[in-house]
Amino acid sequence: MFYRLSGVHHTRYQTARALWPIPTDRRVVYLLLGLALAAPLYMSDLYLTSYMLPWLIWSAAALSLTLLMGIAGQLHFGFAAVMAIGAYTSIHLTRAGVPFELALIGAGLMAAVIGCIFGAAALRVKGLYLVMATLAMQYLVDWTIINVPAISGGAQATLSTPDVRLLFVPLQGDTAMYYGALLWVVIVTLLVLNIKRTSFGRALVAIRDKDFAASVIGVNPFKYKLLAFFTSSFLGGVSGAVLAFCYYQAVTPEQFGFNVSIQLVAMVLVGGLGSVIGAFMGAGFVLLLPIILTNVVAWMSIMGWLSVSSNLLAHIPLMVYGALIIGFILFEPLGLAKIYDNLRKYFLVWPFRHTQS
Template structure:
């Protein structure tokens, strides 16, 4: 059967845990990925690649991170753009000041954002709903203030750091097609990882907490561990996206780009695309950006 009929559900644990349980879905995803790697660079113009497709992919990655937190774990965040900014500055500082390789700089920016995000996620262990939203909203303004006023991070009140030319080994990445391939490779890799994450024990724990946290705790799920992990993973994805967009689109790290309006846009992306849906993050980002 290439597609599951109405009322026919998964009958074994292996079917339930399959990455793509339906053949039509599996072949559709493979076709889309092949088209993205082999078709889009030659069908789209330089303008479309550099100014539209690359930012859509990056914002999709950041929206996916917020979807883990809000769509799967049920924790509302109004400071997602600030965590993206932490990753942006972390990646640019590592790459520009300390000559860390490009991919490791992106990883370092993501880890920095994850640490900051987890620290601001600590109140989620005691509060939720409106009060959690206010807590994460405070994170947006606190992070903006710190990045702007701590000279070691941003260099002063202008808070802008230019990115040096992108190199990965001996490969100079300076054309829209090359930046597109770099972005696509990172986005596809993290999307596959995220898809596996939400169908694992971690994803199931997040959904249990989202649906009824008291019942989840009675079942033995650690609210402390999994809520904190949701904030860390969400912020990690935002941080990697922040580094990517500075390297491939903005050509600089500027805190003004990661403002409160962008945080609301991320919420709009996952609401439009569908909360609790990996693919919905891409649809929502495309709708908002384009």
Template sequence: MFFRQSGIRHTDYVADSCLFRIPADRNLVLACLLLALVAPLVLPVYHLNSYLLPWLIWTAAALGLNLVIGWAGQLHLGYAALMAVGAYTSVHAARFGLPWELAFLLGGLLAAAIGSLFAFAALRVKGLYLALTTLALQFVMDWVLSHSPWLTGGSHASLQAPTLKLLGLPVTSEAGRYYVALAWCVLVTVFLLNLRRTGLGRALVAVREKDYAAAILGVNSFWFKIVAFATSAFIAGISGAVLVVTYYFLVTPEQFTVAVSIQLLAMVIVGGLASIIGTYLGVLLILLAPGLINMLFGQITGVLGIRLAPETFAHIPSAVYGALVIAFLIIEPLGLGRIWRNIRDYLLVWPFDQIKK
């Protein structure tokens, strides 16, 4: 009974393109935002830093990847490399003396410039060929980071991030760093929510469905692919910088390897392509589920008195986690976002769908 859409709908374009067509959607978003704002006041510091903070940062990064994959339909396996560009650029800019506001912006802009190179590859190849091309660029970036001591200090060196300062005020508390990550995640979410209603968003969808047909309709696929890759890379650059300055506190080449790119791709696919709520759920499953399953499995074996070898104990939770991901994709190949939408659509007509003719 919470989701209702009564009256005559779709009578004008403005009402049909509003951000929240159903008041319950708006109320749910406001409730989640309120819970996020009060989380540092009610949750222990451990849960704040170990669960909510990384969830927000990786969600912002996954939303940027979903922009180029879900909206523009371009496979991307080099997203972690762009996060590394933003992280290293921002840290070096801050160490040089620039304010962190400008350091974030500089990191995003340089990542966008390099990310645009991926777009030129997308103009010539597509599908799996594009995926391999972006994967090759990821390996190139990994090699550059490992063999550039002047940039990273070496393959096994770490670069300490300066203290985060915003508007001249140092952000040293756990709650302060959490609110920085929350603000960035909310900003990216609002941007993508509005992107769906704009001409740019519809043009990206047209390119995703069939770029040749879009070109016939007057959509310049060359331009919109560049815009998609550059915007996604900009989000990746700032997300990488936020990740380093609020969570890791130092940056190393090992933090942004190809495994991270594959993990981000899994977050997007499991969550659902072009689904914002699905991205949140996908990141929650991929990022936090392994630790929770491991903890739950340890408690169950302790209660039942089961003794397992350390190797077995280490691998069984991973197997359960993999089976859980497969089960979700079998139940709904379109991702967790589609499962949420199915539940929402069911609530739209409940209990009247129970009335048989």
């Protein structure tokens, strides 16, 4: 069988610590990366810009939040505000003549600094009290953006993104914007994967499990909680900038409201806390499944298989979508990533089920 641990011998620390020690895992990653790189060749512009592009960007945002919620164990219900800070900062910097690459770094730093200010509440409180602190950030940032014309131009204003270049390539056209988003999501994915294997990642996990026990063994909760908020907010700010330039191309305050923060939390929870592949699955579930359900219900209605009113027809996808979320919470609270991991472990020993622990 092609999916086996037999023949995998760890004779060096480098091979034992590899991201994908099983050859088949590496082949799957290379295949997915090849499909992503070739997507503009076999995918129509509609599917590329309406499905693939937002899925990649929101997966990067979900990965940024996964670093904070899944690895560090710090709740955050105002992450859309972090992305808003990055989006507006990058637009103002590029309008001032700053190169786009430096504008992305500036957007991340601005989001990280403001995120750390509100994240400092994590040094004193946790749980629901920390949720309230991050909610305060969400509403305060929303109010500031709406009521300070120098930032957004006004409550009803739309701020358009200027023409920019990314690595000397004009960021214009569907293909260029798609590859820009793909580059960013690859960077975030590799960063989060490697953070989990470093001493920084292990310190975050120790704080997540028991912060006072972590302090006993020498882990400084003050330092690492702030670093977690800083790193996550930095990545979230850059993701907001990429979202503005590669997808929206114009930003309004409504695009980063509280409902967006809830969707980001749903992506992390449904995908699986602390899982990299779960962030991709959760983003696809939250973004794409409602669209797919709507199309399926509409098709069933056209075929005459559903004879319901138009009002009920519009609500059926939402009902099914909510039922699926409840089902995941009840039957697999560890998310879609755990389902994938169960299937993967099954094929690692198939057909010898008795070898499973």
